[in-house]
Amino acid sequence: MAATKEASVAVPRRRPTKEDLISTHKTHLDKQDRSPDAPRPVKQPIMSEAYPASTRSIRELEIIPLSDLCVEAHHRGKGIIVKAISPPYVGAGAVSIVEDQFGNAERLAIYNQPDSSILSAVPEGCVVAVKEPYYKKNGSENDFMICVDHPSDVILLRFTDPIIPEPLRLGPLLKTAEDWKKAGDTAFIEKDFPTAVFCYTEALESSSDPTFQSPIYTKRAGTNLVLGRYDDAKADALASLAGGPQQHEWKAYYNAGRAAYGLCDYRTSHSLLSKALALNQSHSGIQREHARCEARLHEEETGNYDFPAMLASLTAQSVHLDRGSFLRNTRVADSAHHGRGLFAARDLAAGEIIFVEKATLMPNQYDPGRASAALYALTVRQLCDNPSLAEPVLGMYGGEYARSGMEGMIVDGVPVVDVFLVESIRTKNCFSSPRSTVEDTKPSMPSGRQAKGLWVHAAAMNHGCVANSMRSFVGDMLISRATRDIKEGEEIFQQYVPVKSLVDARNRQYLEGWGFECGCKLCVTERRSPEANLAKRKEALMAVEKVCNKKLPGKGDLVPDATIRNVERLTKQLEDLHEADVYAEGLPKLTLIYPCNWLVGAHKGRKNHAKVIRYAKKVLRCFGFIVPEDKGVEWDPRKMYSSSGDMTLMTVHVVVALRRLAEAYEALGEGDMAKKCVEAAKFGYMLVTGFENDLSMLDR
Numbered sequence: 001m002a003a004t005k006e007a008s009v010a011v012p013r014r015r016p017t018k019e020d021l022i023s024t025h026k027t028h029l030d031k032q033d034r035s036p037d038a039p040r041p042v043k044q045p046i047m048s049e050a051y052p053a054s055t056r057s058i059r060e061l062e063i064i065p066l067s068d069l070c071v072e073a074h075h076r077g078k079g080i081i082v083k084a085i086s087p088p089y090v091g092a093g094a095v096s097i098v099e100d101q102f103g104n105a106e107r108l109a110i111y112n113q114p115d116s117s118i119l120s121a122v123p124e125g126c127v128v129a130v131k132e133p134y135y136k137k138n139g140s141e142n143d144f145m146i147c148v149d150h151p152s153d154v155i156l157l158r159f160t161d162p163i164i165p166e167p168l169r170l171g172p173l174l175k176t177a178e179d180w181k182k183a184g185d186t187a188f189i190e191k192d193f194p195t196a197v198f199c200y201t202e203a204l205e206s207s208s209d210p211t212f213q214s215p216i217y218t219k220r221a222g223t224n225l226v227l228g229r230y231d232d233a234k235a236d237a238l239a240s241l242a243g244g245p246q247q248h249e250w251k252a253y254y255n256a257g258r259a260a261y262g263l264c265d266y267r268t269s270h271s272l273l274s275k276a277l278a279l280n281q282s283h284s285g286i287q288r289e290h291a292r293c294e295a296r297l298h299e300e301e302t303g304n305y306d307f308p309a310m311l312a313s314l315t316a317q318s319v320h321l322d323r324g325s326f327l328r329n330t331r332v333a334d335s336a337h338h339g340r341g342l343f344a345a346r347d348l349a350a351g352e353i354i355f356v357e358k359a360t361l362m363p364n365q366y367d368p369g370r371a372s373a374a375l376y377a378l379t380v381r382q383l384c385d386n387p388s389l390a391e392p393v394l395g396m397y398g399g400e401y402a403r404s405g406m407e408g409m410i411v412d413g414v415p416v417v418d419v420f421l422v423e424s425i426r427t428k429n430c431f432s433s434p435r436s437t438v439e440d441t442k443p444s445m446p447s448g449r450q451a452k453g454l455w456v457h458a459a460a461m462n463h464g465c466v467a468n469s470m471r472s473f474v475g476d477m478l479i480s481r482a483t484r485d486i487k488e489g490e491e492i493f494q495q496y497v498p499v500k501s502l503v504d505a506r507n508r509q510y511l512e513g514w515g516f517e518c519g520c521k522l523c524v525t526e527r528r529s530p531e532a533n534l535a536k537r538k539e540a541l542m543a544v545e546k547v548c549n550k551k552l553p554g555k556g557d558l559v560p561d562a563t564i565r566n567v568e569r570l571t572k573q574l575e576d577l578h579e580a581d582v583y584a585e586g587l588p589k590l591t592l593i594y595p596c597n598w599l600v601g602a603h604k605g606r607k608n609h610a611k612v613i614r615y616a617k618k619v620l621r622c623f624g625f626i627v628p629e630d631k632g633v634e635w636d637p638r639k640m641y642s643s644s645g646d647m648t649l650m651t652v653h654v655v656v657a658l659r660r661l662a663e664a665y666e667a668l669g670e671g672d673m674a675k676k677c678v679e680a681a682k683f684g685y686m687l688v689t690g691f692e693n694d695l696s697m698l699d700r
């Protein structure tokens with residue numbers, strides 16, 4: 001028996017005949033949605049069904065007939081070689097009917113192929129090898145299929161490959177290298193770029209004459225550039241130089257430089273484009289690309305960005321900004337908390353940019369129901385198209401998923417891509433990002449429209465509830481700013497998600513999402529509270545939330561005095577449940593933030609300015625900022641970010657509280673304090689949104 005996984009698996013007693021398979025397939029083909037631009041659904045991996053990608057060459061595997069396939073088995077050490085005998089039915093994957101050398105037929109479903117690959121819709125007549133195939137039940141009884149989840153588990157075989165058994169051989173479709181070149185040109189003109197690459201490859205393999213090959217390399221480089229296969233485009237462009245003295249040597253460097261730019265490798269790109277420019281100084285395209293590259297290098301070096309211009313350039317279609325990443329204030333090193341972490345490479349003052357990073361991968365998909373699948377699909381595609389991404393992307397923390405150590409390695413001409421590892425990495429490292437954080441703070445903005453992306457540098461950061469950094473977004477650029485002064489060598493933390501007020505609830509969330517219990521000072525200290533007290537606090541919070549109706553008073557809302565008094569009473573009760581020996585001076589009291597915010601709103605509606613000041617200050621204290629209760633003690637809110645120690649949390653609620661304070665001070669004729677509060681609010685808003693923005697955005 002071919003199967004190796006489970007003792008109970010067996011060859012099915014009855015399989016559909018070839019005719020049955022083709023007939024059912026035809027009905028699917030007839031129903032196929034033929035709108036070519038419709039987004040293809042994504043088959044997202046189910047981690048409980050994970051199995052590893054094959055890491056072996058097809059040439060090392062025992063080739064078995066389709067009739068040996070056992071149901072629900074992964075055929076380790078085995079491979080099949082089959083020919084597609086039907087056009088594909090294309091949905092989440094490409095389903096074809098295939099036949100082996102003995103005339104056995106099966107259904108083959110190939111998922112997760114990049115659009116740049118012919119295998120994303122295997123043409124009829126192609127011969128493919130499936131490594132260590134997974135044969136599974138497909139719904140009803142006697143209905144099975146070979147399911148290929150890992151893109152590197154299926155290989156398109158060249159027609160002349162000696163591994164193809166005689167009965168499946170067609171022989172070369174075209175006779176000469178020149179014929180293949182022409183076929184490639186035709187496919188290119190028809191915009192069938194995967195086929196063009198395939199034909200140019202056949203042309204290159206059919207000739208050993210460097211003068212013939214050189215222009216074909218140039219053509220394949222151009223085609224790979226269009227497909228976004230930048231690694232291959234760069235290699236092809238440089239390979240074209242091998243054909244001896246070239247009339248268009250500049251073009252090789254130009255294409256290679258553009259490919260390196262596509263990989264965001266601006267240093268290499270600059271050096272290649274400089275060579276191109278030296279060879280062809282008047283070429284406007286090279287001049288433009290060279291200047292663009294210098295601008296990226298300048299951003300990488302200085303961290304100078306025109307954020308308002310970047311924001312203004314965003315449209316629904318264009319969220320990927322042409323900018324470099326500024327990372328030099330930080331370095332990745334071992335962390336005492338977990339694995340690697342991010343550390344300050346120099347002293348950073350509160351408010352300073354820590355780093356700005358362009359997304360490694362972020363699809364333009366802000367529909368919350370599709371964002372995760374879109375990121376997963378993009379990551380798989382890019383790892384197939386650009387194997388150099390394997391190092392940074394697969395180098396990210398992947399949780400418990402067992403690695404083979406071969407991921408990203410080239411086997412049978414393609415990089416090994418394990419989709420379950422990709423998914424595991426995605427879940428542990430991705431961030432949700434609004435199109436821009438500043439727009440997202442507008443109350444009128446519909447909430448929840450967030451894309452998901454991977455920022456490899458930012459993903460090196462561990463979580464801390466009382467984090468010293470804050471992230472924000474403009475398109476696919478992540479801006480990280482210091483929320484307080486950070487010393488050189490200090491670890492930089494960020495909040496993975498907005499921090500829940502109850503210590504056990506938030507740690508449940510970290511455990512489920514990322515597999516850790518937080519060891520930040522706040523969590524460690526709050527866990528010292530006895531269980532019974534934690535439960536009482538939860539009950540008290542629920543009681544006050546119930547009275548507040550889970551809704552903050554809006555502009556002009558006149559909340560009845562009795563309700564306000566009730567909320568004040570319940571808030572006091574909740575506050576009294578914070579044990580004095582646990583909650584020493586300066587420790588945030590997160591459960592009090594919501595009711596205090598509510599009281600700020602309620603008193604504002606009633607023009608109780610002194611009470612607004614009292615509760616807004618309390619909100620700031622509950623976030624861990626040092627703010628004197630006593631009116632007589634001098635306080636400069638502008639200094640609170642740098643002078644409150646290392647137990648502060650920064651959110652937009654801090655900014656709002658400072659604004660409420662400013663309005664109340666103004667109303668009481670304390671203009672100087674009002675001005676200071678506005679300045680502090682503006683500073684806070686810069687932390688929240690990534691750059692200086694008008695506070696009035698919060699009213700729109």
Ligand SMILES: C[S@@+](CC[C@H](N)C(=O)[O-])C[C@H]1O[C@@H](n2cnc3c(N)ncnc32)[C@H](O)[C@@H]1O
Nearest residue numbers: 338339340397428429459460461462463514516
């Ligand atoms: C995005 S990675 C962070 C970088 C990671 N430390 C590394 O070595 O690559 C997220 C993972 O780091 C770990 N982690 C993050 N913050 C942590 C913390 N405060 N305490 C313990 N583990 C943490 C968790 O395992 C989490 O799934």
